[in-house]
Amino acid sequence: MSEMQPPPPLSARLAAIAQRFGIGKAPRRIVERASQLRLPFQQLPQAQESIWWQAGPPLQRLVELPRGALSGPVQDDKAEAHAVLVGVVKRSEQHLSSFDLRQVDGLCGSNHEPPPTPSFEDYLAGLHSRKVRIISYKDFIKAISLPLPRFLAGVPIHLCRANWRGKRVFWSGDQHAEAFAAAVAYARLRELEATLPAEITDYHLDTAGLGQLDDRYHVLAMPVQAWSDPAFMGLLLDGGIPYSRLTFLRNAGAPEFILLPKNHADATALGEGLRLAGAADVVRYLQALA
Numbered sequence: 001m002s003e004m005q006p007p008p009p010l011s012a013r014l015a016a017i018a019q020r021f022g023i024g025k026a027p028r029r030i031v032e033r034a035s036q037l038r039l040p041f042q043q044l045p046q047a048q049e050s051i052w053w054q055a056g057p058p059l060q061r062l063v064e065l066p067r068g069a070l071s072g073p074v075q076d077d078k079a080e081a082h083a084v085l086v087g088v089v090k091r092s093e094q095h096l097s098s099f100d101l102r103q104v105d106g107l108c109g110s111n112h113e114p115p116p117t118p119s120f121e122d123y124l125a126g127l128h129s130r131k132v133r134i135i136s137y138k139d140f141i142k143a144i145s146l147p148l149p150r151f152l153a154g155v156p157i158h159l160c161r162a163n164w165r166g167k168r169v170f171w172s173g174d175q176h177a178e179a180f181a182a183a184v185a186y187a188r189l190r191e192l193e194a195t196l197p198a199e200i201t202d203y204h205l206d207t208a209g210l211g212q213l214d215d216r217y218h219v220l221a222m223p224v225q226a227w228s229d230p231a232f233m234g235l236l237l238d239g240g241i242p243y244s245r246l247t248f249l250r251n252a253g254a255p256e257f258i259l260l261p262k263n264h265a266d267a268t269a270l271g272e273g274l275r276l277a278g279a280a281d282v283v284r285y286l287q288a289l290a
Helices: 010-021 024-033 058-066 076-085 120-125 135-144 179-187 209-218 224-228 230-240 264-278 284-288
Strands: 089-100 157-162 195-205 217-222 242-246 257-259
Touching: 024 230, 024 264, 058 089, 058 157, 058 195, 076 209, 076 242, 076 257, 120 179, 135 179, 179 195, 179 284, 195 209, 209 217, 209 284, 217 224, 217 284, 224 230
Parallel strands: 157 195
Antiparallel strands: 089 195, 217 257, 242 257
């Protein structure tokens, strides 16, 4: 069995990048300097099976991303980046005359970041104390009428889905989560059909939108420490490299995104160097989720 070959030296990798992008000596120096940055780069979070909408990346926010969400020194650069980002996720609405509530397996109603929980049954089993217990059909009606007060009148339920969350269907309500989960779990256990009309909001990562983002930008995950690091900021600002910056992920200490336009030689060089240094590629991450 042949031994594994060591990775090519940095100089060879830099030369390959320079040849691929046709960059000259000055951009090549940017690649080299960026590749030697020592920053606490983080990998982006992996998708987890969870009933909680908040447990996934908040990509639905891209649909209505405020123009002011991007920061950077040049307004036109931010406007161009914004125009591309809002095309990455598409939203559509549909109305169903009948939807079986037993298919709902997710909840939107949590204002904090809860631990991953794969099912309603696991969520209920993990509660320190139960406020809702169902042992009869009458109990079921009482429980489901807490989150859905007009259940018996057949008022439509509001649901949402996202293709980066697989086939999971989330209830859009934010009150009485335990009662809703208990009622659905009971209906499953007793094979009790419980249907309502449904208004469903679908989000999906758009292949064409992702392709355009990939064509036009390096999008990399930067640790928050980067913005006070003299070496990185020197590279970014001393050369006047165009960029846009997006704070997107919710959790404390999460990386921020930098968008570097690929039609600018120095920005392309910086993007390639940051990737060599360990910055996660956001576009590849999104493509994997889709």
